[in-house]
Amino acid sequence: MSAPQIVLIGPMGVGKTTVGELLAERLGSTFRDTDADIVAAEGREIAEIFVDDGEPRFRALERQAVRAAVAGHPGVLALGGGAILDAGTRELLAGHTVVYLSMDVEEAVKRTGLNAARPLLAVNPRKQWRELMEARRPLYTEAARVVVATDGRTPEEVAAAVLDALELKEA
Numbered sequence: 001m002s003a004p005q006i007v008l009i010g011p012m013g014v015g016k017t018t019v020g021e022l023l024a025e026r027l028g029s030t031f032r033d034t035d036a037d038i039v040a041a042e043g044r045e046i047a048e049i050f051v052d053d054g055e056p057r058f059r060a061l062e063r064q065a066v067r068a069a070v071a072g073h074p075g076v077l078a079l080g081g082g083a084i085l086d087a088g089t090r091e092l093l094a095g096h097t098v099v100y101l102s103m104d105v106e107e108a109v110k111r112t113g114l115n116a117a118r119p120l121l122a123v124n125p126r127k128q129w130r131e132l133m134e135a136r137r138p139l140y141t142e143a144a145r146v147v148v149a150t151d152g153r154t155p156e157e158v159a160a161a162v163l164d165a166l167e168l169k170e171a
């Protein structure tokens with residue numbers, strides 16, 4: 001059992017899953033995503049868990065998934081965007097190589113603006129994003145060892161910037 005090489009946090013749509021897969025490939029290691037772990041364990045989609053059981057139950061399942069992954073996954077790990085809202089999950093991240101992938105509000109609106117599948121963002125997305133970023137930014141910053149901005153960068157460029165920031169060499 002060993003700790004993940006990299007744990008990715010940041011808002012939804014910032015690229016944690018996409019960049020995490022690229023990083024695992026470049027490091028010759030494996031990728032794991034706590035959202036996927038939760039879906040596999042529960043046999044239900046994330047949206048279904050939110051609707052049927054509520055957000056507090058989802059955060060508890062997410063805490064269990066993070067606990068298992070930080071203890072047993074030696075590669076690259078991506079968390080869900082709201083994982084850091086839970087104090088217990090934040091404690092589990094202490095001492096790990098946590099990278100905060102950031103984007104500004106305009107980039108978030110641009111990336112998710114045309115996606116009507118997110119009810120949270122359906123009305124006045126810019127205002128919703130601003131509030132979400134203001135609430136979560138201090139938690140992301142506190143939990144992370146380094147911050148990597150993704151604005152105007154391709155996933156490949158973001159992955160390269162993460163490796164640079166952590167002084168990790170490709171396999």
Ligand SMILES: Nc1ncnc2c1ncn2[C@@H]1O[C@H](COP(=O)(O)OP(=O)(O)O)[C@@H](O)[C@H]1O
Binds near residue numbers: 010014015078155
């Ligand atoms: N750097 C980027 N620039 C533009 N689009 C991106 C970038 N990174 C990810 N995306 C796109 O944004 C969407 C969400 O990416 P994803 O990796 O699922 O984010 P997260 O896991 O952080 O929610 C995907 O469609 C992905 O292709």
Ligand SMILES: O=C(O)C1=C[C@@H](OP(=O)(O)O)[C@@H](O)[C@H](O)C1
Binds near residue numbers: 046079
């Ligand atoms: O920001 C959030 O609260 C959430 C982000 C999602 O993960 P991604 O950040 O990978 O989209 C997923 O965990 C769930 O829908 C809740």
Ligand SMILES: [Mg+2]
Binds near residue numbers: 016033035
């Ligand atoms: Mg994801």
